[in-house]
Amino acid sequence: MSTGLSVNRIVNVAINMSPTAAPRRSFGVLCLAGDSDVIDGLERLRTYTDIDGVADDFGVAAPEYKAALIYFSQSPRPKTLIVARWIQDDTASILRGSDPVTDLAVWNAIEDGAMDIEVDGVPAQLSALNFSGAASLAAVAGVISTGLAGAGQSGATCAWDGSNFVITTVATGADAFLGYATAPAAGTDISSLTGLSQAKAYTPVPGYDAETPEECAVELADKSSQWYGLVFATTAAISDDEFLAVAAYIEAASPKRICGATITDERVLSAAFSTDLGTRAKVLGYSRTVIQYSSSNPYAVVSMVGRAFSVNFSGDSTTLTLKFKQEPGVAAETLKESQATVLKTKNVNVFVYYENGTAIVQEGVMANGYFFDEIHGLDWLENAVQTDVWNLFYQSKTKVPQTEKGVSRIKTRVAKVFDQAVDNGLIAPGVWNSDGFGELEEGDYLPDGYYIYSSRIDDQSQSEREQRIAPPVQCAVKLAGAVHFVDVTINVNR
Known part of the structure; x- marks a missing residue:
């Protein structure tokens, strides 16, 4: 049964969520x-x-x-x-298992253990692994090592690290490689019992050159x-x-x-x-x-x-x-x-x-x-300005127009970062003792600690306008510096 016309016919409300701002880089x-x-x-x-x-x-x-x-x-x-x-040195390839079977009774019951594994690009088929006499999980790993050698893969060994079975190549360098253990064609599958299968093992670590x-x-x-x-x-x-x-x-x-x-x-x-x-x-x-x-x-x-x-x-x-x-x-x-x-x-x-x-x-x-x-602070300042201007473009729901108003928005973002630099002590008011630009001359006092200038949009070349390039934003900042030395003169009168 209808409850009436949708209110959207008269009042249609849409919510636009701005994307999350890109974070500033950490300098710590x-x-x-x-x-x-x-x-x-x-x-x-x-x-x-x-x-x-x-x-x-x-x-x-x-x-x-x-x-x-x-x-x-x-x-x-x-x-x-x-x-x-x-x-520092060539490293071996490593396959580290997880969640292995640790009950020795389970291992002792296996006399025909088998699994397949690729070592240095060569398939190895381990079979007839007899764990009936293994008195520890380290001994289980020893049987697997013997099986690797018997399968023509003396280039890899198996060890128990106290928690998991780990296979390591003897070969080192970029050519050393191990694949996951897989189920064999015959025999009792131990690829899962060792935790060396793809379903359980960690990603194989390849060998690396020094x-x-x-x-x-x-x-x-x-x-x-x-x-x-x-x-x-x-x-x-x-x-x-x-x-x-x-x-x-x-x-x-x-x-x-x-x-x-x-x-x-x-x-x-x-x-x-x-x-x-x-x-x-x-x-x-x-x-x-x-x-x-x-x-x-x-x-x-x-x-x-x-x-x-x-x-x-x-x-x-x-x-x-x-x-x-x-x-x-x-x-x-x-x-x-x-x-x-x-x-x-x-x-x-x-x-x-x-x-x-x-x-x-x-x-x-x-x-x-x-x-x-100064290096540390200016690296932060550069990144903060870059990130905040980026976020102006990135989070705008429409566009930053190529007008004086649009350029003013860019300069406002820059000024906000400079104000923060004044607050944290990187920038401070002072006399500008370098070449001037815009309305700034050498010897002028910067009451805010900084000066921001851009040429007029009307003075842009047509080619720059067509490429949607903003006029250059030029900034002058006065570092607060720090006192490291001081001379104190004491005049004494008798």
Whole structure:
């Protein structure tokens, strides 16, 4: 029975939901690249939010844990750490099972076990596997290893890791390969009992060729855009040449990132020694490389970076200079005045004692002398402007018109980010001491800390209008800087 005409005939309401805005990139995530085999080449990296997770996975003796311990010891503590795998040597292919049958009585009842599996591209048919005498699951794995050899596959072995059966190739490198275990044509199928079938096993991990640290950095950048900083935490430190190759890549990489290293060689304290990592990185002018000297801790730079990565750019008065900061877990250096001067000249940072009983980080600079906080803050500023202008286009239900009103909307988004940069302390009012543009002249005072200019739409060329290109938006920003030194004169009158 009809209840009447639809109200939509008179009042038609439609709801349009804007798409979720693209998030800004994080500038507080460090990636520790280590050589422990806890993480395989397929997984490549893991994310942690506390030291307990790292300890559970790596143990307290691993270099990844030791570096992470310093990172999470900072106060305030950074929120996120990524630990990644550097494939230092050729690796084997691995097939790791799950949910295996662990009841030995079930295994002891099998005298004709069988399964098929592909090893290094060659099919292997395991048969007549007798588990009647197996006294443990490790012994069960031993029978399977014998079966692999009997099937012409001495190039793979099976082991019990305490929880699962794991098959590993003897061959290493990119040609090493394992497929899932499958049911045989005859005999008692053990592919499912071992948990090595496709229905149960983890994805087979292929073999990988050894890579240089630079190749590792490239791979990690391709794998994840989440991390911003990169430090190697390995059993044996990578060489200076290897690190400089990484630094060269980071310098050119997009999106922008930084890398860090610790010098433990005390020869860096000598002005006569000029082949140290700090001097070489300075000569190359690397603005995305931060180096610290520590005589006792090969991961000291991780502490300094961790302090910087605790900055919340969305807060008020949150930006900082790394000078004067502390490094929990890192022993401060006792240096001569001349040695401290040498480190400053080489743009090598250090956590150092002062005669008043305090210890501080100094000078908080990159290899080329730029201050760390300026590089860090400007990278955030660039991404914040890019993301917010993108979201203007992305979330608009109609369009941003190619008119003065449309350009004004773009400039408003930029100004909003700059206002946030004023709030967090990156930008501050001051005198513009560079070339002018628009109505800005050298020597003008920027009361807001920034100036935004764009030429008139009417002055655009026809070709630009037809390509729907907005007039260039030019910005001037005045960095707030930080006070690192002060002279105080005291005049005394008797």
